[in-house]
Structure formats: structure tokens, C-alpha cells
Amino acid sequence: MLQFTREQISEDGLNILLVGVGGQGTIMASNILAEAGVNLGYDVKKAEIHGMSQRGGSVISQLRWGEKVYSPIVPEGEADFLIAFEKLEAGRYKAGLKNNGVVLVNDQKMPPITVSARNALYPSDEQLEMGLREKTKNIHWINASHLAEELGDIRTANIVMIGALSIFVSGNAESWIDAIQKRVPERYSAINLKAFEIGRSAIMK
Amino acid sequence: MKRLLSGNEAVARGIWKAGATVGSAYPGTPSTEIMETFAKFPGVYAEWAPNEKVALDVAVGAAYAGARSFAAMKHVGVNVAADSLFYVAMTGIEAGLLIISADDPSMHSSQNEQDNRQYARFARIPCLEPSDSQEAQDFALMGFDISEQFDTPVLYRLTTRVCHTSSLVTLDEERHDFKREREFPRNVPKYVMIPSNARKRRPIIEHRIKELSDFAERLQINYIEERSTKLGIITAGISYQYAKEVFPEASILKLGMTYPLPQEKIRNFSKTVERVVVLEELDPFLEEQIRLMGIELYRGVDQGKSDIVAYYPNTKSIFPVAGELTPSVVKTAGIKNQLLEEDGASSPGTALEDEYPARPPALCPGCPHRSTFYILQKLKVPVNGDIGCYTLGVAPPLSSIHTVGCMGASIGVAHGAAVAGDTERHVAVIGDSTFFHTGIPALINVAYNKSNVLTIIMDNRVTGMTGHQENPGTGKTLQNMETGQINLEELVRAIGINKVMTVEAYDVAKIEQTLKEWLKEAEPAVLITKEECALLPTARKKWLPLQVQSDKCNGCTLCFRIGCPAIQKSEQMDERYHRPLAEIDPLLCTGCEICAQICPRDAILFREQVLAESEEHS
Numbered sequence: 088m089l090q091f092t093r094e095q096i097s098e099d100g101l102n103i104l105l106v107g108v109g110g111q112g113t114i115m116a117s118n119i120l121a122e123a124g125v126n127l128g129y130d131v132k133k134a135e136i137h138g139m140s141q142r143g144g145s146v147i148s149q150l151r152w153g154e155k156v157y158s159p160i161v162p163e164g165e166a167d168f169l170i171a172f173e174k175l176e177a178g179r180y181k182a183g184l185k186n187n188g189v190v191l192v193n194d195q196k197m198p199p200i201t202v203s204a205r206n207a208l209y210p211s212d213e214q215l216e217m218g219l220r221e222k223t224k225n226i227h228w229i230n231a232s233h234l235a236e237e238l239g240d241i242r243t244a245n246i247v248m249i250g251a252l253s254i255f256v257s258g259n260a261e262s263w264i265d266a267i268q269k270r271v272p273e274r275y276s277a278i279n280l281k282a283f284e285i286g287r288s289a290i291m292k
Numbered sequence: 293m294k295r296l297l298s299g300n301e302a303v304a305r306g307i308w309k310a311g312a313t314v315g316s317a318y319p320g321t322p323s324t325e326i327m328e329t330f331a332k333f334p335g336v337y338a339e340w341a342p343n344e345k346v347a348l349d350v351a352v353g354a355a356y357a358g359a360r361s362f363a364a365m366k367h368v369g370v371n372v373a374a375d376s377l378f379y380v381a382m383t384g385i386e387a388g389l390l391i392i393s394a395d396d397p398s399m400h401s402s403q404n405e406q407d408n409r410q411y412a413r414f415a416r417i418p419c420l421e422p423s424d425s426q427e428a429q430d431f432a433l434m435g436f437d438i439s440e441q442f443d444t445p446v447l448y449r450l451t452t453r454v455c456h457t458s459s460l461v462t463l464d465e466e467r468h469d470f471k472r473e474r475e476f477p478r479n480v481p482k483y484v485m486i487p488s489n490a491r492k493r494r495p496i497i498e499h500r501i502k503e504l505s506d507f508a509e510r511l512q513i514n515y516i517e518e519r520s521t522k523l524g525i526i527t528a529g530i531s532y533q534y535a536k537e538v539f540p541e542a543s544i545l546k547l548g549m550t551y552p553l554p555q556e557k558i559r560n561f562s563k564t565v566e567r568v569v570v571l572e573e574l575d576p577f578l579e580e581q582i583r584l585m586g587i588e589l590y591r592g593v594d595q596g597k598s599d600i601v602a603y604y605p606n607t608k609s610i611f612p613v614a615g616e617l618t619p620s621v622v623k624t625a626g627i628k629n630q631l632l633e634e635d636g637a638s639s640p641g642t643a644l645e646d647e648y649p650a651r652p653p654a655l656c657p658g659c660p661h662r663s664t665f666y667i668l669q670k671l672k673v674p675v676n677g678d679i680g681c682y683t684l685g686v687a688p689p690l691s692s693i694h695t696v697g698c699m700g701a702s703i704g705v706a707h708g709a710a711v712a713g714d715t716e717r718h719v720a721v722i723g724d725s726t727f728f729h730t731g732i733p734a735l736i737n738v739a740y741n742k743s744n745v746l747t748i749i750m751d752n753r754v755t756g757m758t759g760h761q762e763n764p765g766t767g768k769t770l771q772n773m774e775t776g777q778i779n780l781e782e783l784v785r786a787i788g789i790n791k792v793m794t795v796e797a798y799d800v801a802k803i804e805q806t807l808k809e810w811l812k813e814a815e816p817a818v819l820i821t822k823e824e825c826a827l828l829p830t831a832r833k834k835w836l837p838l839q840v841q842s843d844k845c846n847g848c849t850l851c852f853r854i855g856c857p858a859i860q861k862s863e864q865m866d867e868r869y870h871r872p873l874a875e876i877d878p879l880l881c882t883g884c885e886i887c888a889q890i891c892p893r894d895a896i897l898f899r900e901q902v903l904a905e906s907e908e909h910s
Contacts (some may be wrong), residue, residue: 108651110880121296121458131296132424133458136400141759141827143857143880144653157536159457162619178648197877198860199651203852204689207649218647241879 089189089225091167091256096129100153101256102161106180107172108197110142112245115270116170117148119249122266124152127258134159143200145176168255170248172231173197178215181222189225191251193244195232227251227290234285243282246271250286260287297461299454300394302425304329305461306432307362307390311470313337314354316347318729319758320366321401322455323394327364328761331770340761340770343699343729344369348376348391355380355389355445356483358472360436362390362448367408368698369393372730374411377445381415382493383483384443386474388436391417392448394455397573397616401757403679403698405614407575412447412551416497418504419447419551420513421529425459431513431548433468438549442500442507449550451573453530453616505552513548516561523631524565526558526578531571534622539631553581562587569610569631573617576607583607592629655684657858658826658835658882660797661750664721666854666890667804668692673719673811674709678702678731680723681757681825682750689853693721700730703738703747710743717811720747725755725763728778732787735818739788744814746807749780750797753824760828784818791815797823800889826882836883836899840874844895847871851887851896859887 091101103120107113117133124131129152136147149161161183169184170191171177177192184190192215201207210218212228219226229251235244246267253263264280271279297305303326307315315338317327331338341347344365354361365373370393377391393408412419420435422428428450435446481489508514520541527535528547535544545561547553562568567590570579583589583606592610604613610629611617626632655662665685668675669692677683677693678701686693695705706718722731727749738745755761762768767777784792791810795802803821810817824831840862847866851859851874858880861872876887876896888896897905 109656118458125294125296125460131458131460133296134453135456136452142656145651156459157533158619159453159459159530159533160618162623175648175651179651197857197880199649200654200689200855200857201649201652203859203861204855210648 089255093257096152096256097154100151100156101129101168102166102185103150103168103170103252104161104166104180104183105148105150105170105172106176107146107245108176109144109146111146111172112242113146113148113172116172116245116249117150118270119246119263119266120150120252122269123253123263124150126262126265127152127256129153130156132156132159143197145179147180168252170252172245172248174212174215175199175209178210178218181219184222187223187225189227189255190219190223191227191229191248192219193231193248194228195244229286229289231286231289234289235282238278238282238285240275240278243279246279246282247286247289250283251290252286253283254287254290293463294460295463296458297425297429298325298456298458299422299425299428299450300325300456301329302428302461303392303432303448303450304333305463306429308333308336309429309467310360310388310433310436311468312360312362312388312390312436313470313472314351314359314361315339315364316341316350316361317364318342318344318347318369319755319761320344320369320394321758322396322452323364323366323369323392323450324758324761325455326392326394327770338770340755340763342764344373345376348373348380351389351391352376352380352385352445355385355387357476358387358474360388360470362392364392365394366402367393367395367406368402368404370408370411372699377411378415379485380445381417381497382485382490385439385445386477387470387472388439389445390432390435390439390448391445392450394450394452395574396452398452400452403696405574407573407577408447408449409550409577410575412449413577416501417444417447417551418442418549419449420548421449421550422454422548423529423532423546424454425457425461427513427548428454429461434513438507442504444497444500444504447551449529451530451616501552505555508549508552508554509556511549511554514554514557515546516557517544517546518564519543521564522566524561524568525571526561526568526582527571528578529573531573531617534617534619535571537619538622538626547578550578553578555585558582558585559587567631571611571617571622574613576604576613579607652687653684654687654855654857655681655690656826657856657880658831658884660752660821660823660826660884661685662690662854662856662884663798663800663886664748664750664803664821665690665692666886667800667807668719668721670804671807671811674714674716675719675721676702676706676709678720678722678726680726680750682721682723685721687855689855699726700734703731703734703745706745706747707734707738707741707743710745711741718745720745722747722749723756724749724751724753724765724780725761727780728764732783735784735789736787738816743816745816746810747816747818749818749820751780751820751822752797753822754828756825760825780820784820789816789818791817792820794820794822797821798884798886800886826884831882834883835881836902837878837881838876838883838885838888838899838902839897839905840876841895841897842873844893845873846893847873848892851891854886854890856887858882
């Protein structure tokens with residue numbers, strides 16, 4: 088499995104795209120990733136667009152770690168990671184990914200209104216997988232929403248995905264756990280830390 | 293200690309550190325979080341004003357009274373406040389005044405793109421531009437000193453990528469001890485802009501710009517990074533970051549103050565390199581001024597070939613004039629114009645794949661605006677919309693808005709169409725906060741000049757789109773003080789409109805019946821559709837997902853036509869027509885019952901029915 092070492096990240100930087108649907112906690116996840124990057128000793132920039140449609144619209148957040156980060160925007164086709172909290176979004180944003188980059192897809196379907204109102208077709212899992220394969224073989228489907236629901240709160244699916252990502256990046260788990268504790272309200276801390284562990288073991292398997 | 297702060301959070305911190313005590317703003321993306329953050333610091337007064345012009349007047353009054361103060365707004369807010377900007381540029385101030393303009397290149401959430409650095413030149417005031425959160429804090433602090441030293445308001449210009457990027461900021465809790473210890477000035481020649489006084493002030497502000505440009509030569513935030521002598525880049529703001537990323541070898545003149553310019557510094561810098569290029573987003577603001585100085589700038593190699601260049605014969609020949617810059621855009625332009633070697637890296641493609649269905653923004657599930665747009669579409673009337681979440685009434689399948697311009701434009705535009713003799717009855721749709729912003733004078737005009745405009749005020753009890761800010765209708769201030777609530781009906785009657793009614797926004801039948809009746813009449817009328825935004829904490833407590841009874845649904849698709857993200861096509865097909873049945877996503881549905889009301893087959897259970905069913909099962 089691909090591993091991003093400290094030397095690599097310091098030298099080349101690490102670019103992460105997080106995409107999801109309004110209400111899924113995409114921004115919260117990117118806040119945690121930004122803190123984790125700081126805890127691991129990197130310079131960090133995180134850029135996002137706030138706009139219309141709080142629930143049900145497309146949300147994208149861009150994260151960059153490195154020795155020194157200048158542009159907050161990830162150059163097109165330069166993302167090392169594409170983290171999709173909804174599976175259609177993985178397909179929609181795949182052009183942002185570097186060739187042979189890593190895709191983590193939450194196996195969660197939230198059809199946009201173009202499907203119900205304009206007869207657009209929601210792609211099948213096979214179509215999505217084939218589309219992503221044009222870019223990379225490093226595709227990991229994670230049943231994050233289901234795992235989070237089993238844990239007792241579907242809203243922790245974003246942290247399950249963060250847990251999965253953490254496996255690919257060298258550095259101690261404490262840096263990640265501390266980032267979660269910093270950004271998540273205290274009363275949800277325990278369940279989110281469990282979600283993080285679940286995400287880690289989902290990839291380890 | 294270093295902490296991650298967004299540009300907006302850092303600006304607020306810098307202002308607080310400067311000892312500023314008064315801030316006034318109207319929310320607007322990407323500026324909103326500046327005032328929200330400032331409001332939480334100890335020892336400050338922060339408020340939401342009904343519009344940006346009022347906000348700026350408030351900040352001016354505070355600065356006259358000797359308190360360091362600021363007003364914050366998005367780029368188009370400065371248009372609203374421009375009248376005030378120009379008089380305060382003339383009068384100057386007693387204590388420091390910052391006017392924050394958060395520009396939105398690429399119009400991520402705006403109706404037009406504009407480069408507000410032009411306002412600095414227009415009004416003869418200095419302009420500061422940070423390029424990351426650290427500078428966003430530090431320049432804010434510095435802005436107050438410049439303001440006081442030169443007796444001028446300072447334009448603090450940010451862009452979306454500075455406002456909404458988080459980066460590390462060195463933190464300390466040190467705060468400038470700024471004491472307000474003067475009487476309110478009785479300096480009539482300075483502060484009363486009657487023509488005789490204004491004429492005397494006029495040369496003073498020209499002289500001020502001259503002094504500021506001398507100051508710019510010594511200012512440390514205008515600095516040179518010496519590297520290769522082959523290429524020199526003059527840049528500012530977020531463009532500086534792209535210069536560093538894409539041209540790591542180039543020498544750079546980084547301007548922290550972009551108006552007025554340090555002319556000698558620019559001349560000296562351009563002598564040290566073979567080619568000089570200006571890298572700036574949007575207008576050729578620096579480039580025009582530098583070319584006017586007689587400095588030869590590199591023009592690129594494809595001059596005259598692109599459409600955009602054709603309109604700018606002498607500038608903007610390398611980087612685009614429209615849309616925000618990105619590393620990819622800068623790199624592509626650099627290669628095309630032989631500033632960079634082709635490196636064989638992946639060429640930028642389109643960010644979105646069109647092989648997949650789009651996910652356009654839509655009114656949220658449970659949005660109380662949905663019912664009115666559904667009816668307006670049925671009635672096929674011309675609808676003039678306004679700025680807010682409800683602008684999304686334009687999107688399919690609701691498709692019921694025909695014009696949208698700027699804040700408060702809906703009512704005036706509808707009135708104009710009416711007095712022009714348009715035979716159709718014009719409707720104006722405006723939100724509560726937008727009505728307070730600039731809708732009221734336009735409604736006064738409708739009443740005063742007696743047109744037949746039918747205005748719908750969509751009162752969702754909050755300023756919604758920018759993320760739930762309090763407003764004069766909510767009964768709370770920004771700093772959480774209890775206050776009165778404007779009674780919309782009484783206000784509208786006082787203006788002189790006699791036909792006014794408030795209906796529950798979720799009551800589809802009532803809205804339809806009222807509009808149908810009123811459209812037959814000719815007098816100006818105001819319908820207030822009232823229901824709190826479904827995302828407010830009090831509304832969330834009432835969420836209850838509805839259900840579709842699959843034995844009753846026959847896939848008629850009527851409920852798909854309200855454009856609710858919670859209603860989806862199920863995999864189950866109707867046996868007779870082979871159409872997909874509707875299903876409701878329980879994670880998204882709030883139980884607003886709009887779909888249940890319009891379902892012709894009673895296939896969607898109302899809240900009471902859902903509750904009764906769940907009791908039966910338990």
C-alpha cells in the first residue's frame with residue numbers, strides 16, 4: 088500500500104481534495120486534517136468555498152501540507168488524495184486527482200436533484216469504479232456511513248474517512264487524535280475517536 | 293504560539309489587537325466571518341447594520357468620536373456604501389478607520405466581478421492587500437496607524453482565497469491600548485462637507501496621496517525578494533502566492549500597499565531584471581499605473597490573439613482579466629508566453645467531469661421558500677427576484693424567477709416594468725433581511741407612485757444564505773442582546789400599502805389561493821410568507837421525516853417538481869406505468885409537508901400520520 092513518508096511530504100508537499108454534499112461534515116473533516124498537519128509539523132493551508140445551499144449542494148475543500156505552502160489552491164490534476172464523502176462526488180471531481188493518486192470513497196449515495204427533476208442517471212458502482220480507474224488503481228471503497236450508523240451516529244462518517252486516510256500518512260496517531268479533540272465539540276469527542284479507529288481498521292483489513 | 297486562522301479570523305484579530313472598539317457590517321460572502329469573529333472579543337462593540345452604507349456611516353461616526361473602528365462588507369457592498377466612502381475620504385477622521393472590502397473573483401457567490409482596488413484610486417485613499425492570514429492580521433494592525441498618520445480612511449482589500457484560506461498565524465494576546473479621550477470634534481471646516489468647505493478639502497486629499505506615495509517607498513510591506521535577474525514579478529495579495537509557487541526562480545517585488553504605488557522602488561526593481569511582469573488578479577490596476585510611469589513591461593508572445601486581449605490593447609496580455617487566478621492558470625499563461633519551460637506535467641483539464649450528473653445548488657430540504665416558488669411557476673407570472681437563498685427559485689425544476697440583479701433590486705425593477713405599461717402583473721420576491729437592506733425605499737416608491745406591483749416578502753426569520761445572522765426582524769443583536777423585532781405588516785401599512793397579509797410559508801393552498809385572487813386586482817399588495825429557516829436550531833428540533841406509501845404512489849413525478857433533495861426516485865417501479873416511485877431520504881427530510889400537500893394520491897404521509905404509524909408499530 089502507498090505510504091507518504093515525512094521526507095516525501097516535506098519535499099513535494101501533500102495535496103488533499105475533500106468533496107462531499109452539504110450536511111456531511113466535509114468542512115469539519117478538512118478542519119481536522121489541517122490541525123493534524125500542523126501537529127505533524129508541516130506548514131498547512133486549507134481553502135474552501137462558502138456559498139449557497141447549505142444542505143444538498145456540492146462542497147469542496149482543498150488542503151495542502153508541506154515544508155512551506157504558498158498557493159492555497161491545489162493545482163488541477165495534482166491532488167495526492169481525493170476523499171469523497173459521497174460516491175458520485177468522487178467521479179465528479181476525479182480530474183483533480185494526480186495520476187495514480189489515492190481515492191477514498193464513502194459508499195454512500197445521495198442523488199442530486201438533477202436525477203429526480205431532470206432525468207439525469209446516477210452512475211452505477213461499476214461505472215464509477217471504471218471512471219476512477221482511468222486515473223488510478225488506488226481506489227478504496229469504505230462503507231463509512233454504514234459503519235458510522237452502526238457506531239450510533241451517522242454524522243461521524245466523516246471521521247471514519249479521516250481514520251482511513253491516516254493509515255496512508257506516516258506519523259503517530261496521537262497527532263490525529265489531538266486534532267479531532269481540538270475541532271470536535273467535547274461531548275462528541277468519544278464517539279468521534281471511536282469512528283477514527285473504525286476508519287483505521289477499515290483500511291488495515 | 294502559532295494557530296490556524298482563516299484570513300477573516302486573522303483580520304478580526306488584527307483589528308482587535310489595534311485597540312479598535314467599534315465594528316459595523318452587513319453580512320456578505322466572503323466577508324461575513326470578520327464581524328462574527330470580532331464580536332466575540334472582549335471590550336468591543338460589534339453590530340449588524342441593515343446595509344453597508346449604514347455600516348460605514350456608523351464606523352465613520354465612531355472614528356470621528358475618537359474610537360478606532362471599521363466597517364466590513366463584500367465587494368458589492370462597497371457599491372452600496374460608496375456615497376459614504378467618498379465623503380469620509382474628504383473629511384478624514386479623528387481615530388483610525390478601516391473599510392474592508394472582500395472581493396470575490398470568479399463570483400463564487402456574487403452577481404458580478406469587480407476589482408475594488410479601483411475604489412482606492414477613485415476616492416484617493418490608500419489600499420492594503422494581504423496575501424495570507426499572518427499578513428491579514430498584521431496589515432489590519434498597521435492600517436490603523438496609516439489611517440491616523442495620514443488622516444484618511446484605509447481600504448483593506450481582501451479576496452475570497454485570502455478570506456477563506458486558513459494558514460498559520462503567530463498569536464499573542466497583546467493589544468494596543470488605544471484610549472478614546474477626546475471630545476466629539478466641532479471642526480466644521482473639516483467635518484461639514486458643504487461646497488465651500490469641500491472645495492478647501494479637495495487639494496488636501498490630493499496632497500495626501502502624494503505624501504502616501506513617498507511613505508510607500510519606505511514601507512516595509514513593499515519589499516523585494518532578489519533571485520534571478522532574468523525575470524522580475526511585481527505582485528500583491530493572493531497572486532503573490534501563485535508567483536512563489538509557479539516562478540520559484542523569479543525575483544519578486546511584493547506590494548503590501550497597492551495604492552498609491554512606490555514609484556522609485558518599482559523603477560529600481562525593473563532596472564535589476566531583464567523582463568518585468570505584473571502578476572495580478574482581475575483589473576490591470578497595477579499594470580496601468582506602472583505603464584503610465586513609462587516602465588517597459590514584458591507583453592508576452594501571443595498579444596492580440598485572445599479575445600480578452602482584444603479589449604485591452606495595452607495591458608493584460610499575459611494573465612486573464614476575468615476570473616480568479618489559480619496556480620494552473622498562472623502556469624499555463626507562463627508557458628504560453630515563454631516565461632516558463634513546458635515541464636510535461638499533467639495539463640490542466642476541466643475540474644468537473646460532464647459524464648456524471650451535476651449537483652447544482654438547490655433550496656435545502658424543508659426550505660420554507662419552496663412552496664411559494666412552486667405556486668409562482670404554476671401561475672406563470674413574471675417574477676423579479678432578489679439576493680438570498682431564495683435566488684435558487686431560479687433553478688430547475690422550480691424555474692420561477694426571471695430577473696435578479698443586486699440587493700433590493702426586485703421591487704424597483706418590478707415597478708419599472710409596471711410603469712412601462714407591461715400588461716403582465718409583476719411580482720417581486722425579496723427576503724426579510726434584503727427587504728430591510730434596500731427593499732424598503734423601493735416599496736415606498738411602489739406605494740407613493742401607485743404601481744400594481746405584488747411584492748412577496750419571504751420572511752424566514754433570519755439572514756439565511758450567509759449562515760444565519762441576526763437582523764432587525766429577529767429580536768436579537770449580533771452580540772446577543774435582546775431587542776425589538778420589526779413588525780413587517782405594520783411597517784408595510786405605514787408605507788401606504790393597504791393590502792397586506794401574512795401566511796404560513798408551508799401552506800401551499802393558502803399561498804396559491806391568495807396569489808390567484810390578488811393577481812386579479814390592480815392595487816399594490818404585499819404578501820408575507822412567514823416560517824423560520826428549516827436549519828435554525830429551533831426548527832431542527834421539529835424535524836420529522838415523512839414517508840411515501842409505495843402502494844399509493846404511482847410514480848406521477850409531481851413531487852419531483854418541487855426540487856427537494858430529500859425526494860428521490862426509488863428503484864421500485866410502478867406496475868402499470870413502469871415509472872420509478874418516489875421515496876424520501878429520512879436523513880434529509882425535515883417534514884415540511886409541502887410534498888404531502890401537493891401529492892394528488894395522498895401517497896405521502898403527513899407528520900401526524902407518520903407519528904400515528906410509528907405508535908402503532910411500537
